[in-house]
Each structure stands twice: as structure tokens, then as C-alpha cells.
Amino acid sequence: MADIAKVVGATLPDKPVAWNKRDLLTYAVGVGAKNDEFPFIYELDPNFAALPTYPVVLALKGADQDVNLFSERLKGRPVEGMPNLDPNRVVHATQSVEIIKPLPLVSGEGWTWKSRYTGVVENKSGLILTAENLLVDPKGEVYAKLYSSSFNLGAKATGEKFSKFIAGPPQGKPIPKDRAPDYVVTDQTTPEQALVFRLSGDYNPLHIDPRIGKAAGFGGVILHGLSTFGFAGRAVLKTVGGGDPASVRYFGVRFTAPVKPGDALETSIWEVGKGPNGSTEVAFETKNLTTGKVVLGSGLAYVVKKQGAKL
Secondary structure: OOOHHHHOOOEEEEEEEOOOHHHHHHHHHHOOOOOOOHHHHOOOOOOOOOOOOHHHHHHHHOOOOOOOOHHHHOOOOOOOOOOOOOHHHEEEEEEEEEEOOOOOOOOOOOEEEEEEEEEEEEEOOEEEEEEEEEEEOOOOOEEEEEEEEEEEEOOOOOOOOEEEEOOOOOOOOOOOOOOOOOEEEEEEOOOOHHHHHHHHOOOOHHHOOHHHHHHOOOOOOOOOHHHHHHHHHHHHHHHOOOOOOOOEEEEEEEEOOOOOOOOEEEEEEEEEEEOHHHOEEEEEEEEEOOOOOEEEEEEEEEEOOOOOOOO
């Protein structure tokens, strides 16, 4: 029987990562940036910057400038205590990114992606694994800390309930039920949204080949969860952050339902108090207006608010 407790604290081999200005532009369009969002779509804009959510794509992109084979990207060395997991029965459960230092527009060589497992939960439905990822420059400076959790449907280790954590993302306040949101942002994905987002490094065939989407029970192609994540990030940045790329210090969500390319999204945003280091704590959720379902829940952001931020 797998000793699942040994997984917690296990490190994975460091991975080289790299990006350039074209990668930042490609990512911005992949998460729905519009033709007036010049700091993210125009490299000659005086305020040109990476969207704060950009680091989430580096885990699969690595240091490559060409396409990669998704199935190869998922392979890693064996981790002691880890039971066999079916890569076809894994769903992205949560994702967060904390921006510690603003990203340079071009990485250059020598940046690394450092990963360790910081949590594991077993329940009757399967295993939830939480990983901490650090984006580190050649001098060892940490620029971003990310947590992501994956739900491995049907996986078993002990066969009983089990939970162990040594680190994880902050937990935010629930969405206020007694008042309307402070901001509501409606946005439209395009039928080609996944075609663009995959160019940032996630070439999972699920997001382009309808046959695979149908076999997986989605009825066809679905949009990358991290594209929807980026749409919501833009909504919070534009409203609470007043469009300032440096305003968003932390952004995290739980993925709750799929989106199909072409669906309309609505992000509802509440300011709920003070966050760390002079920021405002923000609670949010994103609804798929096409299906009526909440697709991003438990949204938490820390935003350094510009005076007079308005829609």
C-alpha cells in the first residue's frame, strides 16, 4: 500500500523556464485582452508589462519556443508514496499566484521552476494533491509563488480518509450574500479562444480535438481552465486595480465547472476588507452566462487599489 504521507514535502526536479515579449503578448490575447488594453497587447506601450497571472503557464511551457507534447510534459520521476495515477482522470482543482516581484519582459536564461508537494487529501472520490511552485531567477530570487491542486478521480492510497498539509494558499472571506457586487465585468470568449491560449504552452488535445472532449464526457472541446482564470484576472485588474499591472499581488480560484470556447463570462467582484501590505482583499466568482453555472469559485485576490478605480 502506498504511504501517501511521504508525498508531502517531496520535491520535483527543477525545470528551466523562459519567456519573451511575444510570449506575453500571446498570453494576453489567449486570456481575452481587448484592443484597448495597450499595456498588455502592445510592446511599444510605455507601460507594457506581463499580466500578473502570466506565470501560471510556465509549468507546461518550460523554456520552449516551439510546441510540446502534452503527454510528455505530464511525465515525471516517481515520487515515494505516490500511488499510480491515471493522467486521463485528473482535473485541475485550484490555482493561485502570488506576485512577489514584477516579471521582466524577457527572462533570459537561467530561470527555474521549483516544485514540491505540500498537501494531500484522500476521500472516497479520489486524491487531491497540492503543489507549491516557485519562479526563481538565476540569482535565486523568488519572483512568484504558486499553488495548484489536482483532483485525481478514483485514485486510492490508503482506502480511508486522509489529510496532511505543510503549506498552502491563503483562504479568503466568502462572497457577501447581503449585498450586490462592487463590480460586475462581462466578457466574451471566442470560438477560437482555446486555439490561441494553447500557444502559451498547454497543448492538451482536449482543448482542440472534439473527439477527445466527447470521449471525456464534455460533449466536445472545452476551454483551458487557466484561460478562464486569466479572464477573471483581467476583470479584477481592470476594476479594483484600475488597470495598473503592478496592482494585483495575489490571485486564486477554485475551478468548479467547464467553459466552452464561445461562452460568455460574468465576473462579480466584492471588496471585503484590508489585505496584507496595504492591499484590499477581494472576493469574486465567475459565472458562465451560457450555462448559468459558476465556473470559478472561492475567488480571492489582494489588490493595491488605485484611488478612484472605476469600471
